[in-house]
Amino acid sequence: MNALHFHHIHQDYGKRPILKGLALSLYSGQCCLLTGDNGAGKTTLLRILGGFDQPKQFGVDTGFGSLNWRQYRKLLRDSVLYLHQQPYLFEGSVWSNLNYALPRSLDKVERQTRIQQALQWAALEHLADTPAKTLSGGEYQRVALARAWLRQPRILLLDEPTANMDKDARLRTIQLLRQLRDAGMALLIASHDPDYFSSLVNQHLHLEDGVLQTVTGEPRFVIIPSLYPQRQCPLGAGYHDETACNTPD
Amino acid sequence: MAGLLEATTEALALLVSGDEALWEIVRISFEVSLLALLIAVPPALLLAFVLAYGQFTGRRLVIALFSTLLSVPTVVIGLTLYLLLSRQGPLGEFRLLFTQTAMVLGQIVLAFPMLVAIGHSALQAADRRAWETARTLGASPLRALLTVTYEVRFGLLAAVLASFGRIISEVGASMMLGGNILHYTRNIPTAIALETSKGEFAQGIALGIVLLVLAFTLNILLHHFQGKGYIGS
Numbered sequence: 190m191n192a193l194h195f196h197h198i199h200q201d202y203g204k205r206p207i208l209k210g211l212a213l214s215l216y217s218g219q220c221c222l223l224t225g226d227n228g229a230g231k232t233t234l235l236r237i238l239g240g241f242d243q244p245k246q247f248g249v250d251t252g253f254g255s256l257n258w259r260q261y262r263k264l265l266r267d268s269v270l271y272l273h274q275q276p277y278l279f280e281g282s283v284w285s286n287l288n289y290a291l292p293r294s295l296d297k298v299e300r301q302t303r304i305q306q307a308l309q310w311a312a313l314e315h316l317a318d319t320p321a322k323t324l325s326g327g328e329y330q331r332v333a334l335a336r337a338w339l340r341q342p343r344i345l346l347l348d349e350p351t352a353n354m355d356k357d358a359r360l361r362t363i364q365l366l367r368q369l370r371d372a373g374m375a376l377l378i379a380s381h382d383p384d385y386f387s388s389l390v391n392q393h394l395h396l397e398d399g400v401l402q403t404v405t406g407e408p409r410f411v412i413i414p415s416l417y418p419q420r421q422c423p424l425g426a427g428y429h430d431e432t433a434c435n436t437p438d
Numbered sequence: 439m440a441g442l443l444e445a446t447t448e449a450l451a452l453l454v455s456g457d458e459a460l461w462e463i464v465r466i467s468f469e470v471s472l473l474a475l476l477i478a479v480p481p482a483l484l485l486a487f488v489l490a491y492g493q494f495t496g497r498r499l500v501i502a503l504f505s506t507l508l509s510v511p512t513v514v515i516g517l518t519l520y521l522l523l524s525r526q527g528p529l530g531e532f533r534l535l536f537t538q539t540a541m542v543l544g545q546i547v548l549a550f551p552m553l554v555a556i557g558h559s560a561l562q563a564a565d566r567r568a569w570e571t572a573r574t575l576g577a578s579p580l581r582a583l584l585t586v587t588y589e590v591r592f593g594l595l596a597a598v599l600a601s602f603g604r605i606i607s608e609v610g611a612s613m614m615l616g617g618n619i620l621h622y623t624r625n626i627p628t629a630i631a632l633e634t635s636k637g638e639f640a641q642g643i644a645l646g647i648v649l650l651v652l653a654f655t656l657n658i659l660l661h662h663f664q665g666k667g668y669i670g671s
Binding site: 239240241266267269270271273275276277279280289290292336340 | 565567568570571572573574575576577585588589
């Protein structure tokens with residue numbers, strides 16, 4: 190499964206439609222940036238894809254067939270990991286939080302080895318025994334990313350992953366995200382600050398009035414009435430050299 | 439005043455001397471109430487969880503119902519169960535009336551709404567991200583439930599202790615369902631009621647002291663555990 194094509198995503202808040210039949214594709218090893226004003230529906234979209242909120246309408250094409258939301262939730266939930274704007278860390282140490290992300294079938298030695306690797310990967314070795322609730326915002330995010338690194342989902346959904354971070358913490362986070370992307374994960378990042386991620390993203394979508402628009406390298410919006418069926422973006426296509434990806438035929 | 443002092447001194451002497459009859463009453467109280475609590479806690483907390491996290495028609499009605507049941511007098515619950523368990527009642531054939539089993543049943547009915555109502559409040563106040571994070575990290579619904587339960591353990595512990603306090607000190611249901619039979623169904627509150635009605639204040643006060651010490655110990659324990667989880671720790 191190198192790509193997931195989501196389509197006909199529709200959601201209402203009361204009687205107000207917030208997502209109007211959206212379509213988007215996520216590709217293995219690519220990063221998609223999702224921007225939009227406050228209340229545009231970015232978090233709503235991420236939570237639907239994360240399997241938390243049931244949409245009014247939904248469809249996804251896995252390449253092996255089409256699934257509705259319930260089937261998607263049942264079959265692919267383990268493949269998708271959603272990180273809240275402020276990730277939640279459980280009571281206990283950083284070590285125990287990382288341990289939570291590992292399959293229970295792993296034996297003790299393998300478990301220890303992998304946690305040690307994750308600590309090293311996220312530069313958290315010195316915080317292994319620290320109570321997770323006492324960490325700073327940047328460290329919180331690194332622990333959450335280290336859990337994702339251990340979990341190895343196919344799709345990683347991130348809601349404002351660098352919000353309220355200083356420059357160093359932000360750069361570290363983006364560096365870790367790049368490694369996750371290069372390891373083959375599909376990233377979907379919702380953010381207000383596209384500039385922070387310009388070196389990372391392959392595709393930039395803007396959500397406005399319930400509709401997704403592709404943003405090219407130039408600050409230009411292309412309105413897409415329907416993205417399904419659609420062509421696949423070329424692997425490794427950079428944000429600034431994006432051309433045909435998700436543009437109407 | 440002198441009479442109260444005299445009775446209290448006598449009560450302390452009874453406690454210290456290890457008076458067999460008195461400590462048997464204490465033992466019966468604890469056995470019945472702990473068993474009732476043990477049976478009531480798992481389903482009550484599960485229901486509290488469903489009410490806090492589930493989305494279904496009538497959810498608010500069920501919450502309101504359990505909140506209402508908190509204020510039902512114990513004697514009314516005792517009377518209802520009495521009618522159900524009495525010979526002519528629908529459960530009469532089980533011959534449970536005036537047994538410890540009937541007392542346990544009564545105390546389960548008393549503890550259940552309190553566990554659900556306070557447990558629901560604790561779970562609803564929990565950070566929803568705890569459940570979502572557990573699930574997105576691949577936890578099964580059961581493991582996620584246990585995780586959230588652990589995250590709000592202080593609130594749930596308060597629910598358990600408050601329920602225990604309610605059932606071990608209630609007199610109405612125990613009196614009606616147990617019958618206050620010596621060596622069998624006489625527990626602390628029914629014994630206090632009986633001894634006081636006979637004018638035997640010493641044993642009543644001694645048992646009252648046991649209840650007070652118990653309440654104090656439970657609160658100390660609760661604050662000890664909560665102290666480890668205070669903000670900024």
